[in-house]
Amino acid sequence: MSSDLPGDWALTLDLSSVSLLWGALLLRALPAIRQPHHRALWLAVASAALAMTLNIEPVREWIAAVTGSHRAVAIVRNQIGVVSAGAVLLFTVRATGERCRTGALLAAIATVMAMLLALAGLGAVPANSQGPFFGRASTPCAAYWLLLVAVHITACAACVWVCWIYGRRGPHASVNLSLILFGSGTAFAGLFWLAHLVFLAIGSRPGTALRALMSLHAVLRAAALLVPTVVEVRHAVGHAGTIWRIWPLWRGLVDAVPHVALSTTRSRLLVLLHPHLPLRLIVYRTVIEIRDAILALSHYADPAVFRSARAHVARRGVPADHTDAYVTACVLRQARAAKLAGSSPNPGAAVITTNQDTGDLAAETTFLLRLADAYLSPCVRDFSKSAAATPTPAGGSQ
Numbered sequence: 001m002s003s004d005l006p007g008d009w010a011l012t013l014d015l016s017s018v019s020l021l022w023g024a025l026l027l028r029a030l031p032a033i034r035q036p037h038h039r040a041l042w043l044a045v046a047s048a049a050l051a052m053t054l055n056i057e058p059v060r061e062w063i064a065a066v067t068g069s070h071r072a073v074a075i076v077r078n079q080i081g082v083v084s085a086g087a088v089l090l091f092t093v094r095a096t097g098e099r100c101r102t103g104a105l106l107a108a109i110a111t112v113m114a115m116l117l118a119l120a121g122l123g124a125v126p127a128n129s130q131g132p133f134f135g136r137a138s139t140p141c142a143a144y145w146l147l148l149v150a151v152h153i154t155a156c157a158a159c160v161w162v163c164w165i166y167g168r169r170g171p172h173a174s175v176n177l178s179l180i181l182f183g184s185g186t187a188f189a190g191l192f193w194l195a196h197l198v199f200l201a202i203g204s205r206p207g208t209a210l211r212a213l214m215s216l217h218a219v220l221r222a223a224a225l226l227v228p229t230v231v232e233v234r235h236a237v238g239h240a241g242t243i244w245r246i247w248p249l250w251r252g253l254v255d256a257v258p259h260v261a262l263s264t265t266r267s268r269l270l271v272l273l274h275p276h277l278p279l280r281l282i283v284y285r286t287v288i289e290i291r292d293a294i295l296a297l298s299h300y301a302d303p304a305v306f307r308s309a310r311a312h313v314a315r316r317g318v319p320a321d322h323t324d325a326y327v328t329a330c331v332l333r334q335a336r337a338a339k340l341a342g343s344s345p346n347p348g349a350a351v352i353t354t355n356q357d358t359g360d361l362a363a364e365t366t367f368l369l370r371l372a373d374a375y376l377s378p379c380v381r382d383f384s385k386s387a388a389a390t391p392t393p394a395g396g397s398q
Contacts, residue, residue, distance in 0.1 A: 040087055085152050249376075294332065
């Protein structure tokens with residue numbers, strides 16, 4: 001019972017999955033170099049990608065034509081596969097905190113590789129990539145394939161178990177997702193080797209349809225590698241959106257009190273296209289500068305304006321959860337206008353607050369985003385026009 005995919009479909013599947021895997025590896029190469037706890041995972045995927053690449057028929061045939069030996073290609077591919085299995089086991093050992101077993105594991109993998117090379121020296125590796133039926137195989141050949149498959153199944157089973165256990169109870173959602181995806185991909189690789197073993201044992205040729213399992217394994221492992229990149233991109237997009245929305249408020253306030261700016265002011269498009277700092281830090285700095293600008297403009301806030309602003313906002317039917325932002329925006333526009341007009345600080349000025357004094361940066365950023373939207377709203381603009389037409393008398397209390 002042999003199962004095969006059409007040649008074009010099989011090749012397309014191989015090329016697509018391996019290309020995706022190499023793309024993910026290239027994207028995560030620098031983080032893997034910088035972060036030691038990611039290296040075993042990256043090495044496991046890299047060695048698996050290399051072994052899969054050597055199993056793509058055009059690549060295999062080209063290397064065989066250059067070296068003059070199909071058997072040499074098969075031996076190298078299987079050795080790299082054992083390295084991949086060893087890296088998976090190394091990742092598993094480190095994930096469980098059993099670092100003391102690393103040396104023993106490396107010694108065991110080296111021993112297996114040496115045994116496979118010794119069996120290969122006895123003619124155990126055939127020229128084809130699938131191996132002979134065990135019923136027709138010589139003793140060294142059967143031993144070679146049993147050892148090779150056993151190593152892969154053991155590594156896959158251990159990895160799936162660890163990823164399943166730790167992927168469900170870890171404190172970080174992104175890490176949990178990476179573990180679940182990596183474990184799922186590894187499970188497909190384990191099914192491939194298990195099915196391969198069954199086919200060889202019952203005397204049937206493993207068909208190319210089995211390669212679909214390895215393609216699924218490649219896609220899921222690539223996805224596992226890319227989870228941190230996706231999270232980083234999502235955060236960067238969120239920070240960029242925050243900068244874009246909050247910039248008009250920041251610019252308006254900094255124009256009135258430029259001394260609060262920690263660096264030269266730039267256009268928001270230039271800030272996003274050519275940031276001098278990580279976007280996360282730009283958001284943090286912008287929040288700090290807006291907070292300082294609000295405190296500086298508090299010296300120009302007439303207490304009576306607060307009452308007028310609150311009444312104006314109530315008349316416009318602003319939702320209750322946005323009232324504070326709209327009132328603050330109205331007062332800020334008036335204080336800004338007074339500062340730019342050259343008014344002297346008001347001794348009876350009321351301090352303008354953002355109602356976010358808990359030190360929670362996320363909460364304060366959320367409020368400032370509401371404040372930025374209110375600052376540009378027709379409601380606040382209308383208040384500024386009416387206040388300019390009818391000056392509010394000084395004095396009073398908030």
